[in-house]
Amino acid sequence: MNRIWCASLLCLSVFALNLSASDGAAATTDATANAGAAAASGTKKTVSAKDIEELRKRIAEQEQQIEKLQESLSSQRDLLETTVRAISAAGTTAPSGDARLVNAGGVSPMIAPASRAAQPSAPIEEAPLSLKIGDTYITPVGFMDLTFVDRTTNVGSGIGTNFGSIPLGNAATSNLNDSLLSAQNSRIGARFDALWKDTKILGYWESDFLGNQPTNILVTSNGATFRLRLFYIDVQKHGFEVTGGQTWSLMTPGRTGISPLPGDIFYSQDVDTNYQVGLTWARQAGFRLAYHAGKILHFAVAAENPQQYIGGSSGGGTSVLPSNLNSALGAEFDSGATSYAAPAVRPDLIAKAAVDLGILHSELVGISSAAKTYVPPATTSSGSVSYTTAGGGISFNNVLKIANRFSIIETATYGQGIGRYFFGQGPDYVVNSNGRATNVKAAGGIVGAELGLTKSTVLYGYWGQDYFGRSEVWDPKAKTYVGYGYPGSSTGNNRAIEEVTFGLQQTLWKDPHYGALSIFGQYSYLLRDPWYFAVGVPSQATSNMLFLDLRYTLPGQAPKLK
Numbered sequence: 001m002n003r004i005w006c007a008s009l010l011c012l013s014v015f016a017l018n019l020s021a022s023d024g025a026a027a028t029t030d031a032t033a034n035a036g037a038a039a040a041s042g043t044k045k046t047v048s049a050k051d052i053e054e055l056r057k058r059i060a061e062q063e064q065q066i067e068k069l070q071e072s073l074s075s076q077r078d079l080l081e082t083t084v085r086a087i088s089a090a091g092t093t094a095p096s097g098d099a100r101l102v103n104a105g106g107v108s109p110m111i112a113p114a115s116r117a118a119q120p121s122a123p124i125e126e127a128p129l130s131l132k133i134g135d136t137y138i139t140p141v142g143f144m145d146l147t148f149v150d151r152t153t154n155v156g157s158g159i160g161t162n163f164g165s166i167p168l169g170n171a172a173t174s175n176l177n178d179s180l181l182s183a184q185n186s187r188i189g190a191r192f193d194a195l196w197k198d199t200k201i202l203g204y205w206e207s208d209f210l211g212n213q214p215t216n217i218l219v220t221s222n223g224a225t226f227r228l229r230l231f232y233i234d235v236q237k238h239g240f241e242v243t244g245g246q247t248w249s250l251m252t253p254g255r256t257g258i259s260p261l262p263g264d265i266f267y268s269q270d271v272d273t274n275y276q277v278g279l280t281w282a283r284q285a286g287f288r289l290a291y292h293a294g295k296i297l298h299f300a301v302a303a304e305n306p307q308q309y310i311g312g313s314s315g316g317g318t319s320v321l322p323s324n325l326n327s328a329l330g331a332e333f334d335s336g337a338t339s340y341a342a343p344a345v346r347p348d349l350i351a352k353a354a355v356d357l358g359i360l361h362s363e364l365v366g367i368s369s370a371a372k373t374y375v376p377p378a379t380t381s382s383g384s385v386s387y388t389t390a391g392g393g394i395s396f397n398n399v400l401k402i403a404n405r406f407s408i409i410e411t412a413t414y415g416q417g418i419g420r421y422f423f424g425q426g427p428d429y430v431v432n433s434n435g436r437a438t439n440v441k442a443a444g445g446i447v448g449a450e451l452g453l454t455k456s457t458v459l460y461g462y463w464g465q466d467y468f469g470r471s472e473v474w475d476p477k478a479k480t481y482v483g484y485g486y487p488g489s490s491t492g493n494n495r496a497i498e499e500v501t502f503g504l505q506q507t508l509w510k511d512p513h514y515g516a517l518s519i520f521g522q523y524s525y526l527l528r529d530p531w532y533f534a535v536g537v538p539s540q541a542t543s544n545m546l547f548l549d550l551r552y553t554l555p556g557q558a559p560k561l562k
Contacts, residue, residue: 129555135194141206142188143553146181147271153543154178156314159185160210160273161545163466163497164313164425166528169538184209184224185273185549199237204260206230210273229283234260241290241300249282250302250350251421253397253411256361258290258298258354266399266409269450269460269503271522271547277499278446278464280395280413280421286347298354303347308371308437309420309428311336312468312484316492319427319484322475325435328379333431336424345372345388359402365395369417371428375435387436391417391428405452409462412445419468425497426468430483433476440484441469448501458505466497470531485531498527513555520549 130139147159154173155162159182167174189206211227232245243260250258253266268276275281286304293299310319310333318335334342354363369391377384393415400408416439419426429437448462470485485493503522510516528541 135196137193139191139193140189140554141191143186143551144183145185145187146183146550147185148179148181148548149272150177150179150546151543152177152545153541155543158182158210158213159547161524161526162314163274163277163423163499163526164317164492164494164528166526166541166543168491168530168533168541170536174541182222182224187229189230199235202234202236204230204232204234206262208273230260230262232260239292239294241288241292243288243290244286246283246285247288249284249286249304249421250288250300250352251365251367251395251413252281253279253395253409254352254354254361254363255399256356257292258300258352258363260288266397266411268446268448268462268501269458269505270462270501270524271503271520271549272524272545274423276446276448276462276464276501277423277466277497277526278411278444278462279423280411280444281423282421296356298352298356300352302350302352304350306344306346306348306369307334307420307428308332308342308344309334309336309424310430311420311424312426313492313494316490317426317494318492319430319440319471320482320486320489321431322433322473322477322482324379324433324475324477325375325431328376329373329431329435332373333429343372345370359400361399361401363395363397365397365413366392367395367415367418367421368392369428371417371437373431373435373437379435385435387434389417389429389437389439391415391439393418393421393442405458407450409446409448409450412443414441414443416441418442422466422468425466426494427484430471430473432473438471438473440471441467443467456507456510459503460505461502462500464499464501466494468494468496470495487532489532491530491533491537493531494528495531496529500525511555515555516553518551518553520547520551522547522549 130137132138149159151161153167154176155166155178156173157165159180185208187206187208189204191205192201192203194201206229207226208229209224209226211225213225214223217223228246230246230248232243232247234241234243236242247260248262248265248267254264255266256264259265267279267281270276282304284305286302288300288302290298290300310321312318314336321329321333331338331341332343349368350365351367352363352365354361370388371391372386372388374386375384393413395411395413397411398409400410402408413421417428419428419440419442422442422444426442427440428442430440431437444464444466446462446464448460448464450458450460452458468484471483472481472486473483474480475482481487483489485495501522501524503520505520506518508517508519522545524545524547526541526543526545529539530541533539
């Protein structure tokens with residue numbers, strides 16, 4: 001409506017300017033024509049004092065008209081500049097961190113920030129660091145972090161906890177507490193926003209320093225490794241949205257709609273960089289197609305990077321292959337240390353439907369996976385053979401917003417062959433003695449609450465659990481059981497892992513032009529139950545963890561209750 005009013009005012013002003021100019025030009029033309037006619041007639045005419053006075057009056061009137069035209073031209077120029085600024089201000093919005101713009105056509109992760117030059121004299125409060133290059137707006141995202149973690153046991157990891165390797169009470173590491181200071185969780189990135197006709201285009205990049213670390217990282221220089229977290233392009237038009245690149249998996253629970261932006265995704269408020277036990281998540285390459293049917297219904301399908309995963313916790317959680325197939329099929333599965341060597345028959349296919357009903361966000365997710373094995377002829381009596389095993393699962397997630405800053409969260413996932421989506425704490429498959437892969441059952445979920453006492457203070461608490469089923473395989477060559485959770489298996493073959501977490505987030509100061517300074521605190525209690533433990537060995541492993549964090553966030557990226 002603002003655009004139409006401003007455009008109409010501009011048209012009327014220009015019409016008035018043209019009309020005034022035409023009247024002045026006509027008067028001057030008439031005087032010139034009369035003088036020319038007199039000259040052409042060749043007649044002599046006596047010029048009287050009255051004629052001279054009349055001429056002076058006309059000249060004075062024309063001078064007044066010229067002054068009025070100049071004043072009118074100046075006012076029209078001022079009106080034109082004011083109108084252009086008003087149109088620019090009415091049609092653009094500056095981004096703020098991971099927030100999203102909700103438009104009349106549905107939920108959109110795309111934002112076209114406003115240029116400083118196109119705004120009125122008032123400062124831009126939402127995105128002071130946004131830059132405009134050509135028709136693209138670039139907004140830096142990220143923060144500088146210092147994290148302290150203290151654990152009552154040595155779990156053998158950095159600031160990100162390896163939940164499945166909490167040592168049992170008889171181990172030396174269970175009697176050694178572990179304290180660590182690190183800046184690895186510091187994050188840097190940028191978002192790129194552009195609008196082409198009625199198509200919104202977003203590019204998003206985010207990295208941290210939690211990559212594969214050198215063995216001597218803590219000796220002198222503490223040279224943490226830079227790594228990729230998110231890197232994708234997102235295009236939206238008329239409710240349709242296409243996303244390609246490395247994103248949060250569609251299996252990750254959402255907070256609102258269906259979106260690849262971190263602010264719209266639930267991965268807890270935890271300081272722990274491996275988040276919360278019970279969370280189903282991944283950050284991996286994929287292609288996604290979504291449709292937003294207004295502000296209430298959202299649908300999406302995705303094809304994401306697969307893995308034939310038999311790994312588990314670093315404390316020996318890998319499923320064991322039959323001895324006659326270990327050398328032949330070992331390279332066909334990812335044990336957590338295989339990198340790109342393991343094959344994959346097809347991408348994981350994921351579908352999600354989400355509903356936003358004001359105070360309730362609810363979503364249903366389904367996944368289909370597959371594994372294929374090839375058994376060489378030397379290992380069988382019937383020649384070479386191949387097998388394909390299908391897996392899959394279902395997830396039901398809800399966020400209930402009881403009050404403005406009070407939410408209750410629930411996530412629940414069950415499946416077979418999807419263990420790696422529970423932070424890889426359990427395997428997807430075991431392998432039978434004939435070479436066929438068999439799915440391992442997996443389940444997990446979180447129940448929690450988040451409360452914003454004020455705009456600067458957030459309290460949260462979660463309980464989460466992962467469960468991995470037992471899958472025994474008879475090894476005819478070794479005359480024993482193998483697989484996962486079999487009698488005599490490693491204590492890293494976990495049946496269940498639980499975590500209870502309480503946390504606080506406090507913003508000390510915040511300014512839209514200078515960023516924000518915040519402190520975070522988290523306490524977690526971990527409990528791990530292996531499938532098998534020897535006589536005299538504790539049946540459970542526990543650990544207490546305390547996290548403290550000091551964070552400076554770039555302007556426009558201040559911590560808030562998501």
